[in-house]
Amino acid sequence: QVQLVESGGGLVQAGGSLRLSCAASGRTFSGSGMGWFRQAPGKEREFVAAINWSGGITYYTYYADSVKGRFTISRDNAKNTVDLQMNSLKPEDTAVYYCAGGRYSGPYHAQTSYNYWGRGTQVTVSS
Numbered sequence: 001q002v003q004l005v006e007s008g009g010g011l012v013q014a015g016g017s018l019r020l021s022c023a024a025s026g027r028t029f030s031g032s033g034m035g036w037f038r039q040a041p042g043k044e045r046e047f048v049a050a051i052n053w054s055g056g057i058t059y060y061t062y063y064a065d066s067v068k069g070r071f072t073i074s075r076d077n078a079k080n081t082v083d084l085q086m087n088s089l090k091p092e093d094t095a096v097y098y099c100a101g102g103r104y105s106g107p108y109h110a111q112t113s114y115n116y117w118g119r120g121t122q123v124t125v126s127s
Helices: none
Strands: 003-007 010-013 018-025 033-039 046-053 059-063 071-076 081-086 095-103 121-126
Touching: 003 095, 018 033, 018 095, 018 121, 033 071, 033 081, 046 071, 046 081, 059 071, 081 095
Parallel strands: 010 121
Antiparallel strands: 003 018, 018 081, 033 046, 033 095, 046 059, 071 081, 095 121
């Protein structure tokens, strides 16, 4: 059974940092794209960041404009994990954050491109 499990969410003050982690089990995701999405109350789920691996030491990362320069996505293929380092957090970053994996085709920012999803972890940023 394939599972993606997020951790690291919580409550933080504006300007603070959190590090989210996603642990995959049941299969390896080293050959597929992985990403993070989020859904704020009353809003649709939106793309946050994605990472591809083309073999060797080359990774490609992509970010939503709203988080560029503040968030960093990384992955450890040996551990089958993908992390999201979030710095300079803002109240508008408050949302449930979801890990997604298993993207072999399609746009990196499209939810339909991903075959596997975690249940999400809550991030709350207070002002």
